[in-house]
Structures are given as structure tokens and as C-alpha cells.
Ligand code: HEC
């Protein structure tokens with residue numbers, strides 16, 4: 159009886175092997191279809207605070223069909239533009255220009271760049287960009303000069319246009335202080351211990367005037383910022399509601 163079972167198992171495995179065999183050749187190989195080939199990590203090394211660095215990265219289509227780049231997205235402070243055609247024939251090379259703004263940054267910085275393409279093994283390819291930003295001991299830049307101008311303005315100012323209170327905060331403040339005031343790159347504003355020690359005048363002054371050498375610009379239209387007194391007061395009121 160035992161021997162029969164063994165024979166049976168043996169036959170099953172042989173049959174299994176035979177039927178499995180053709181599948182090996184059916185498998186998608188790395189070269190089939192469109193295939194984006196690019197580095198995973200770019201290390202720019204040391205950069206001085208406030209400098210804008212440009213970096214060119216080559217990529218290629220290592221596949222057998224046309225590679226189509228639909229979009230390239232980069233995290234804030236970073237832009238990525240495909241200089242070559244968005245469609246690469248098999249074997250063709252392309253070039254990406256990455257621009258990194260080190261405004262208000264210090265220490266180790268890591269940003270991501272995402273390629274959306276028709277490479278179905280990797281439709282969203284993420285590459286990492288790292289750099290070390292050297293800041294002077296007492297930086298003296300004016301955050302408003304950068305944040306309120308150029309393309310920074312489209313997010314850091316325009317998203318608050320004509321708004322007050324909660325929606326104004328969720329338009330232009332959450333980026334650095336967190337959606338619920340929990341803090342992000344800048345301090346937590348909804349922290350109960352913090353709120354115990356501040357009053358309206360203190361918050362108003364900070365938001366209206368900001369502080370030189372930090373990413374906090376003076377938002378008051380009296381200091382060249384985009385916000386009216388009514389908008390500033392609505393933000394103070396909004397923050398104090400976290401108490
Ligand atoms: C497309 C919208 C958009 C644009 C344009 C934009 N930002 Fe931002 N920014 C964000 C968002 C969202 C965050 C929060 C999350 C993050 O860090 O990506 C942020 C966060 C920040 C921060 C705090 C976090 C950090 O990385 O230090 C700074 C400083 C900043 N932006 C500066 C700038 C400057 C300077 C420019 C122009 C060169 C700019 N931003 C352009 C959307 C934008």
C-alpha cells in the first residue's frame with residue numbers, strides 16, 4: 159500500500175514538472191515591454207543654505223517596447239523636468255533635470271521624485287535625492303522674499319487667497335505646522351503646554367512679522383505679506399480654539 163502511494167506521489171511530481179515546464183518560458187523577462195531604467199538614489203553632497211542646485215540624471219528604456227513617461231512629480235522645494243521626449247524607443251536614453259531649492263533647510267535633506275510611466279512592472283518608480291545643507295550659525299534671510307514670490311507663491315500664498323480661519327490655515331499654514339497643528343517642519347501649535355503660555359498679542363506678532371533666518375515669513379500686508387488684519391486675527395482665533 160505504502161509503495162503504491164509513493165509511486166503515485168512520484169507520478170504526480172513528474173506530471174507536475176512536465177506541465178510546469180512551459181510556464182518558465184511564458185514568464186515575463188526583464189527586457190519585455192517598456193522598461194524604465196534609472197538610479198534609485200542621487201546624492202548631491204554638501205550644499206550651502208539658500209543655494210539652488212541643478213542636477214541632470216540620465217534614464218533609459220531597457221525594454222522591448224516604447225516607454226511612455228506620463229508624469230514626473232517631486233516633493234516641495236524640488237522640481238523635476240524631463241528634457242528629452244516623453245516617449246523613448248527601446249534602448250533610447252532620456253534626461254531629467256532636477257532643481258532643488260535649499261531655502262531655509264539645514265542638515266540632511268531627503269526628497270523624492272516619482273516617475274509615472276507605462277512600465278507595468280513599476281508604474282510608479284520613486285527615486286530619492288539626498289543632500290547635506292550647510293547653514294550659517296545665525297542665518298538672516300527673509301522667508302517672505304522667497305515664499306511670496308515666483309512659483310512658491312502658487313501654493314504658499316495663493317491657496318489662502320480670500321480665505322479666513324480654518325480654511326486659511328488649511329490653505330497656507332498646515333504645510334509647516336501640520337493639519338491639526340501637530341507640527342511638521344515647524345513647531346506644534348496645538349500643543350496644550352504651548353497654548354498655556356501664549357496670548358493673542360504674541361501669536362498675532364509672530365504671524366504678522368515672522369522671524370528672519372527661519373522659514374516663518376511675516377504674513378501681514380503691512381510687512382509686504384499677503385494677509386490683511388482680518389485674516390491675521392482669524393488665524394489667531396483659530397489657533398486659540400485648540401486650547
Ligand atoms: C505645488 C505646491 C508647492 C509649491 C509650488 C511649493 N511648495 Fe513648499 N510645500 C508644499 C507642501 C505640500 C509642503 C508640505 C509637505 C512637504 O514638505 O512636501 C511644503 C513645505 C514647504 C516647507 C517646509 C518643509 C521643508 O521642506 O522645509 C518649506 C520651507 C517650503 N515648502 C518652501 C517652498 C519654497 C521655497 C518653494 C518655492 C521654491 C515652495 N515651497 C514651493 C507645497 C508647495
Ligand code: HEC
Pocket residue numbers: 314327330331332333334335343344345347361364365369372373374375377393
Ligand atoms: C514654510 C514653513 C512655514 C509656514 C508655511 C508657516 N510657518 Fe509658522 N513657523 C515656521 C517656523 C520655521 C517657525 C519658527 C520656528 C518653529 O517654531 O519651528 C514658525 C513659527 C510660528 C509661530 C510661533 C511659534 C512660537 O515659537 O511661538 C506661529 C504662531 C506660527 N508660526 C503660525 C503660522 C501660521 C498661522 C501660518 C500660516 C499663515 C504659518 N505659521 C505658516 C514655519 C512656517
